[in-house]
Amino acid sequence: MLTKAFIEERKWAKDSQFFIETLAPENSEQTLRFVLEKLGRLPSDFDPNPFLDLLKHEYPNVRLLAVKNIGKLKDAALLDVIAQFAEGEPNTTARREAISTIGRMRTPKAIPLLIAFLNDPDPKVVLQAIRGLIIFKMRPEVQSALTELANHPNELIQDVINQELSAKTESKQEKQPAHPKSLDALKNVIVHADVKDVLSATPDESVHLTFTSPPYYNARDYTLYESYAAYLQFLTDIFREVHRVTKEGRFFVLNTSPVIVPRVSRAHSSKRYAIPFDIHPMLMQIGWEFVEDIVWVKPERTAKNRNGGFFQHRKPLGYKANSVSEYVMVYRKKTDRLIDWNMRQYDEETVEGSLVKGDYEKTNVWHIHPASDKVHPAIFPTDLARRIIQFYSFEGDLVFDPFAGIGTVGIASLMLRRYFFLAEQEGKYVQKAMRDIEGSVFKSVSSRCLNLAQFIAILKGQK
Numbered sequence: 001m002l003t004k005a006f007i008e009e010r011k012w013a014k015d016s017q018f019f020i021e022t023l024a025p026e027n028s029e030q031t032l033r034f035v036l037e038k039l040g041r042l043p044s045d046f047d048p049n050p051f052l053d054l055l056k057h058e059y060p061n062v063r064l065l066a067v068k069n070i071g072k073l074k075d076a077a078l079l080d081v082i083a084q085f086a087e088g089e090p091n092t093t094a095r096r097e098a099i100s101t102i103g104r105m106r107t108p109k110a111i112p113l114l115i116a117f118l119n120d121p122d123p124k125v126v127l128q129a130i131r132g133l134i135i136f137k138m139r140p141e142v143q144s145a146l147t148e149l150a151n152h153p154n155e156l157i158q159d160v161i162n163q164e165l166s167a168k169t170e171s172k173q174e175k176q177p178a179h180p181k182s183l184d185a186l187k188n189v190i191v192h193a194d195v196k197d198v199l200s201a202t203p204d205e206s207v208h209l210t211f212t213s214p215p216y217y218n219a220r221d222y223t224l225y226e227s228y229a230a231y232l233q234f235l236t237d238i239f240r241e242v243h244r245v246t247k248e249g250r251f252f253v254l255n256t257s258p259v260i261v262p263r264v265s266r267a268h269s270s271k272r273y274a275i276p277f278d279i280h281p282m283l284m285q286i287g288w289e290f291v292e293d294i295v296w297v298k299p300e301r302t303a304k305n306r307n308g309g310f311f312q313h314r315k316p317l318g319y320k321a322n323s324v325s326e327y328v329m330v331y332r333k334k335t336d337r338l339i340d341w342n343m344r345q346y347d348e349e350t351v352e353g354s355l356v357k358g359d360y361e362k363t364n365v366w367h368i369h370p371a372s373d374k375v376h377p378a379i380f381p382t383d384l385a386r387r388i389i390q391f392y393s394f395e396g397d398l399v400f401d402p403f404a405g406i407g408t409v410g411i412a413s414l415m416l417r418r419y420f421f422l423a424e425q426e427g428k429y430v431q432k433a434m435r436d437i438e439g440s441v442f443k444s445v446s447s448r449c450l451n452l453a454q455f456i457a458i459l460k461g462q463k
């Protein structure tokens with residue numbers, strides 16, 4: 001029986017005959033795959049002929065593994081065979097593997113072949129060709145071929161090219177001592193004002209994380225908008241400003257859910273608005289990059305019952321689901337720096353103190369009981385805010401909530417040794433937030449409640 005150990009042994013014994021027999025095209029697909037998968041690293045003088053014979057095998061997986069093994073030989077004499085294979089290969093995965101194989105050979109002889117594949121209709125083939133060419137990017141012919149792709153219709157290709165060709169790339173890996181810092185004027189502050197004005201006064205790149213749940217569209221009595229379009233525009237304007245005040249590569253987490261506006265009379269129907277889905281394209285346009293869709297699930301008994309009618313009549317089309325979920329959409333301020341870069345901005349002690357230790361939710365479905373409050377009709381639970389702050393910020397970071405309500409984000413930030421910066425326009429919610437923060441275990445933390453004029457004056461004093 002064929003075993004991995006036996007294949008290994010025959011490989012180093014340079015037993016060509018053994019491989020000619022075990023890799024004969026007429027053998028079963030299972031045998032061929034087994035041998036091809038178990039071959040591992042190959043001696044440089046390994047006979048490539050058994051692989052070459054398999055490039056026309058009827059099973060795409062066999063062809064793919066054959067080309068992968070050819071690549072391991074790093075034999076420039078085989079480049080043309082691989083390129084020809086890629087040109088005629090109908091299976092996309094095998095074609096991509098062939099281009100990647102050519103790239104992995106890291107030989108200048110591959111340059112013209114890889115350049116030819118930059119025109120391939122499959123963006124993944126183009127990306128593989130780019131990957132292979134990057135190590136030669138200082139050569140003029142490679143530079144000019146890559147530059148031509150700057151306006152490629154595929155966004156991933158555009159991103160890679162812009163990043164690779166930008167002169168900043170090297171220096172961008174530097175540490176920025178200012179990144180973990182934030183202005184004292186913003187630390188542990190609630191501004192009692194319209195967030196639009198608060199944001200106008202807030203300097204660029206001053207917050208590390210924003211977590212918020214915006215006012216609902218006409219679903220509660222505390223906010224009213226002229227139209228749904230006006231509501232979305234209002235949120236878009238605010239979140240564009242949030243983008244401006246967010247530090248490079250940092251996160252914005254938005255909790256929303258579809259809302260229902262009840263019908264005017266029995267002659268009309270109620271209307272549902274899919275807020276998370278409608279706001280998403282706006283956020284992408286602003287320059288937020290989509291990272292995660294977390295679904296916050298509440299116990300069924302806490303959901304409003306919409307099932308009365310259907311439960312009775314059971315007629316199709318009349319079904320209505322009781323909504324037990326809300327969306328927690330995670331975005332990152334778009335940058336070509338990796339998240340690792342953001343992590344590297346912190347010293348060891350801060351990283352150690354911020355580690356998310358113990359058990360944590362590993363899926364994107366978070367079961368959390370909703371919270372309620374006598375003063376505010378729509379708060380989110382502290383546990384939700386805690387998780388977000390823990391996962392998306394470091395100790396000492398500044399966490400912003402533009403629609404702060406009774407300051408749940410403030411309490412959760414203090415619990416996790418972060419600073420909060422909150423805006424809320426309703427006096428009664430601001431008072432409750434201050435009462436809760438000052439009356440909590442964080443009495444010793446000096447927090448401030450400011451009106452707009454005070455906020456602007458303090459900021460001016462700091463600049």
Ligand SMILES: C[S@@+](CC[C@H](N)C(=O)[O-])C[C@H]1O[C@@H](n2cnc3c(N)ncnc32)[C@H](O)[C@@H]1O
Pocket residue numbers: 193194195196212213214215216222223376378379380381402403404405406407408409423424425426429
């Ligand atoms: C869904 S609640 C947020 C509740 C908050 N997450 C909490 O746990 O307390 C939205 C809040 O946004 C506030 N708000 C609405 N428009 C605002 C504006 N233009 N400026 C500041 N706050 C505003 C409302 O007063 C409301 O308290």
